[in-house]
Amino acid sequence: MSNKVKVCLDAGHVGSKYNQSPVVKTYYESAMVWSLHLKLKAALEARGFEVVTTRKTIDTKMDVYDRGTASKGCDVFLSLHSNACGTESVDYPVVYRAHDNLNNADAIALKIAKKIGELMGTTQAGRTATRKNSSGGEYYGVLRGARAVGTPLYLLIEHSFHTNTAAAKWLSQDGNLEKLAEAEAELLAEHYGVTSGTEGRTAIMGEAQATAGQMALFCRSKNPAPKLTACSLEELAEMFLEEGKAEGVRGDVAFAQSLHETGYFKYGGIVTPEMNNFAGIGALNGNATGQAASFPDPRTGVRAQIQHLKAYASTEALTKACVDPRFSLVSRGSAPYVEWLGAADNPNGKGWAVPGKGYGEKVTALLEQILRTEDPSSPAAGMPEPAWAKLVAGYPQYQKDGLEALAEAGILDSPETWAGRFGRDMTVGEAIGIMGKLLAWIQAAGENPAG
Structure with missing residues (x-):
């Protein structure tokens, strides 16, 4: 038997167009919570939780009480929603918990409500609430069902009011839903003392830690004459940092990956130097030399690699026009960590490299060596560094x-x-x-x- 904390997630409401916002016509509560519960599932699993969902598809019909009873054997049941009322100015998250505060549910419920309010910037602070029916039991069917099967913690989370324009617009942004999922998963991890999962892993998204000087110097220590046809190694390193910053991807991670893929720009495989393909995009097993993606210049090649990494690491939209020919083939957000880029090492079974056992570890090993490289371009104390x-x-x-x-x-x-x-x-x-x-x-x- 698994000793993992088990969570049951419920996306409130069926269909893609249920509960339309009266103030933001493109917003539907059912579509938002379906997307959010999938992101929350991934965030929880990345932290070591076991996660099940009440419905297989957004159109799967299921009685609300039965959705609650689907949490039988779980430690937590979460039903995700956005609220509604007749007043535009009402804007606060509310988490409904057990009416009798079973297992001190209010503590974690209040933390979640307040965190949602902070992230969304709601006008009023997040809060908790209870609601009983005429028989003295839980008013909401999903919570009544969860209690009936003995689920220790059950919460119905209202992510503010979609009758408020600012809230509905905020919840319409995919990147914001990702922030909610990460925050809620982290609060549950803290509550249950779950320390496995993301610990010791290297996030692909974020700010680069290495400088262009460190990246170039480390590469030259392994290959003094990199085969680059249209730019210098230093220019290329700068491109990785610039393109990475534009998309929120760590450019130093991408550069480390390119060192692994090209053998420190020695090449010798399917991809050749003039193709400006620094990560083997489209170079499938069994392909002949030259049978892979080719780009008109180094920057476009770097941009494609950055975009391909973002496809794996995030579900956020691209900032720049897509130049990655295989972007649409990626299961978005399936590999947020470098260590998961090999399909064999990824709990989602997806990855840049297939089967790719140990692929991510090889990239992180190169990244660590880059970060340990002393950058001689660092200015001396009190001396300004020349721009070049x-x-x-x-x-x-x-x-x-x-x-x-x-x-x-x-x-x-x-x-x-x-x-x-x-x-x-x-x-x-x-x-x-x-x-x-x-x-x-x-x-x-x-x-x-x-x-």
């Missing part, structure tokens, strides 16, 4: 010193431009131009030695 320094972080010091000296002498008018071109070929015309300016500088210095 991070672009040349992974190159030998004598080359950086040379760039700085030429810039200070005025021989190079735009050190940022030249820093971005480190590692690339120089044309004959550019070389003659620089030598000419250098000759003029030497002659001027000779005519005015005191200067």
Whole structure:
């Protein structure tokens, strides 16, 4: 038998268009709670809970009392809703709990209600409530059913009022439902002392912790001559951070993944350097060389990888136009952690790599090494860092010193431009131009030695 805390989730109301908001016509309570209960299921399972749901599909009809009795054998029953009334200004979450405060239900119910209010920014604070029928039992059928089968904790959660414009609009945003699911799951985890699940895992969504300098320097320590055809390694590292930030994805995680997929940009497999495909997108087992996704430039390739990671890690909409040719094939939100990118390691059975046993661990190992790499572009105490320094972080010091000296002498008018071109070929015309300016500088210095 499982010793996990077992939760039964109920999406209140059947169908995709039940209980339309009178003030936000695109909002339907039934559609919102169906989406929310799926997100909450994933968030709870990620934390180590066992989760069952009352209905298989949004259109599955089931009596409210029977939905409550479906929680038999569970530790918790949660029925999810949004409230309604005839006054636009009413705006607060309310959690209905056992009328007699069975098992001190009010404590966790109040925490949930207040947290929902904080997240939604409701006008009035979250609160708890009880309601009895004429027989003295629970008024709501779902709660009556849950109590009848001995479920220790049963709650009906009203996520404020969809008769309030601000609340209905907030609940219409998929990203906000994700925030609610994570917060409610975390409160239940704290309540039951559940510590397994997300502990020790690396979230794909979030802010990068590594710098572009660390990323480039670590890569060069493994491969001094990365095969990049249209940009420098430093430029590529910056692209990962920029594109990742735009979508809320950790760019350093994506870069670590690209090192694993390309062998530190040595390639040699299905994907070739000029394809600008840094993560093997579309490179399926058994494909021939060149039989994978190809992108017109490095930034588009990075953007596609970031978007593909977001597809696995989140259900939020993309910020930029989709360039990932396989985005629609991903089961959204099925792998929020790097460790779950291998299907064999993912409790959802989904993943970037199939079967991919140990795939995520290999990526996190590379990420840890990147983070341990000392970034030489970090400015000395009290000394401002040149704008171009991070672009040349992974190159030998004598080359950086040379760039700085030429810039200070005025021989190079735009050190940022030249820093971005480190590692690339120089044309004959550019070389003659620089030598000419250098000759003029030497002659001027000779005519005015005191200067």
